[in-house]
Amino acid sequence: MAAGERIPGTPRYRHHLLKNPGTEPFLPNFLLKEWIAGSVFLLGFILWVVFNPMDVGPKANPDDTSFIPVPDWYFYFLYQILKYFPGNYEVFGTVVLPLVGALLLLFAPWLDVSKARHPYKRPLATASMVLVTFLCIWLTNEAAVQHRAEVAAEQGGGVSAGLPVLPKVPASQIHLVDTTMPGYEIFSHTCAGCHGASGEGGFGPPVYAIGKYWNEQQLYDFVIKGMGQMPPRGGLSSDAEVRKVVEWLAKQKG
Amino acid sequence: MLKKAYDWIDERLNVTPLWRDVADHEVPAHVNPAIKMSAFVYCFGGLTFLVITTQILSGMFLAMYYTPDITNAWYSVKYITDEVLLGNVVRGMHFWGASLVIIMMFLHMLRVFFTGAYKAPRELNWVVGVLLFFVVLGFGFTGYLLPWDQKAYWATAVGSQLAGTVPWIGPYLQTLLLGSHTVGALTLTRFFAIHVFFLPAALLVLLALHFIMIRAQHIAGPL
Numbered sequence: 001m002a003a004g005e006r007i008p009g010t011p012r013y014r015h016h017l018l019k020n021p022g023t024e025p026f027l028p029n030f031l032l033k034e035w036i037a038g039s040v041f042l043l044g045f046i047l048w049v050v051f052n053p054m055d056v057g058p059k060a061n062p063d064d065t066s067f068i069p070v071p072d073w074y075f076y077f078l079y080q081i082l083k084y085f086p087g088n089y090e091v092f093g094t095v096v097l098p099l100v101g102a103l104l105l106l107f108a109p110w111l112d113v114s115k116a117r118h119p120y121k122r123p124l125a126t127a128s129m130v131l132v133t134f135l136c137i138w139l140t141n142e143a144a145v146q147h148r149a150e151v152a153a154e155q156g157g158g159v160s161a162g163l164p165v166l167p168k169v170p171a172s173q174i175h176l177v178d179t180t181m182p183g184y185e186i187f188s189h190t191c192a193g194c195h196g197a198s199g200e201g202g203f204g205p206p207v208y209a210i211g212k213y214w215n216e217q218q219l220y221d222f223v224i225k226g227m228g229q230m231p232p233r234g235g236l237s238s239d240a241e242v243r244k245v246v247e248w249l250a251k252q253k254g
Numbered sequence: 255m256l257k258k259a260y261d262w263i264d265e266r267l268n269v270t271p272l273w274r275d276v277a278d279h280e281v282p283a284h285v286n287p288a289i290k291m292s293a294f295v296y297c298f299g300g301l302t303f304l305v306i307t308t309q310i311l312s313g314m315f316l317a318m319y320y321t322p323d324i325t326n327a328w329y330s331v332k333y334i335t336d337e338v339l340l341g342n343v344v345r346g347m348h349f350w351g352a353s354l355v356i357i358m359m360f361l362h363m364l365r366v367f368f369t370g371a372y373k374a375p376r377e378l379n380w381v382v383g384v385l386l387f388f389v390v391l392g393f394g395f396t397g398y399l400l401p402w403d404q405k406a407y408w409a410t411a412v413g414s415q416l417a418g419t420v421p422w423i424g425p426y427l428q429t430l431l432l433g434s435h436t437v438g439a440l441t442l443t444r445f446f447a448i449h450v451f452f453l454p455a456a457l458l459v460l461l462a463l464h465f466i467m468i469r470a471q472h473i474a475g476p477l
Binding site: 033037049052060091119122 | 277279297305308332336347349350364368371372373374376384391398401403417421437
């Protein structure tokens with residue numbers, strides 16, 4: 001909307017009486033326009049939330065020391081710095097660098113005291129901030145890449161590519177859905193022998209949330225062929241039975 | 255009727271000058287994206303506040319179902335996620351919103367830095383802004399533990415070990431943080447209290463200072 005154009009229903013204000021031409025009153029003129037930007041922003045946010053549903057990881061288990069710890073992504077840059085100061089130098093990563101960084105940021109107005117405000121007119125301040133920003137982004141990315149590699153190395157042993165690997169969780173934390181379907185009936189009589197009554201895994205791998213990774217057709221193709229210790233058709237007598245089981249399995253999304 | 259009610263209150267409390275002061279406040283042209291599109295960079299601060307507002311609201315609703323003890327915390331989060339009406343959306347708002355606050359806040363800080371808006375006489379508002387940034391990181395650190403899942407538990411375990419490596423005060427700091435010698439029941443209640451009582455109080459005070467100062471000193475002029 002062009003400057004000063006009136007939104008219908010808002011009070012008229014006298015442009016020629018404004019002390020500074022080009023300004024507009026905060027309420028309602030400016031806020032109504034701002035609210036449009038805010039609404040678009042909120043809409044995008046809500047769409048993101050709705051299309052990225054939350055799930056809950058396995059319950060905290062102090063005995064399971066094999067879990068690879070990692071902070072939330074916005075602490076990655078701090079977490080990554082630690083890796084460059086092993087052993088006796090650890091204190092540089094945990095205290096010295098973060099403290100120096102925090103103090104520099106806090107006292108920036110007294111470090112950059114020139115009157116000039118344009119970023120080109122104070123190259124040292126601008127260059128430092130650009131450098132710090134890129135360093136933070138790089139450290140964050142580096143930590144993410146290294147963490148993914150660690151997790152892959154942990155889970156990768158002996159599993160062929162493309163096969164979904166579900167984390168092992170106790171059966172009490174698994175909530176199977178649509179257990180009235182015929183597929184569940186067949187599952188609990190046959191497949192459950194190796195994969196557990198709740199699909200928590202046993203002799204065979206866990207399958208309780210396999211539907212999150214594979215659709216019905218992918219599951220069907222896999223079960224029909226079988227793999228390793230799992231016989232073709234998973235030991236079921238007919239393809240139709242397999243079809244019923246995978247139809248139910250595909251709905252288990254954890 | 256509405257007008258009469260307003261006049262009745264206004265006669266007694268004289269509220270008109272309070273909101274007229276905000277309403278008539280002139281927004282300069284160089285920060286108004288409706289006049290110059292590139293002024294959208296001046297929206298980052300306001301959008302940070304908008305996301306913080308949604309964080310407070312979604313957090314209030316999550317607190318209706320969340321139970322801060324180690325036997326029930328995980329189950330209450332599972333219940334919110336899987337059973338409660340719109341629970342997944344509210345928890346999703348709080349989870350993704352946490353990241354969004356950090357991102358918007360970082361962008362806002364870059365805008366203020368690169369336009370040199372922190373220079374005299376606005377040094378104190380920059381300091382308050384940096385303190386707000388630390389408070390928000392505190393929210394992130396304490397909030398991460400609350401679902402009491404493996405991720406949360408081990409991240410906090412490592413985080414507290416790091417606090418323990420600080421020279422001299424390390425062990426005391428670790429005990430202060432955990433409430434005990436290891437991550438457990440006391441840590442969860444402690445983090446919960448910090449997350450929903452201590453930090454919000456600090457946040458609201460600092461935000462008020464931030465806004466009062468910007469009104470008192472005005473937005474920095476055009477570059």
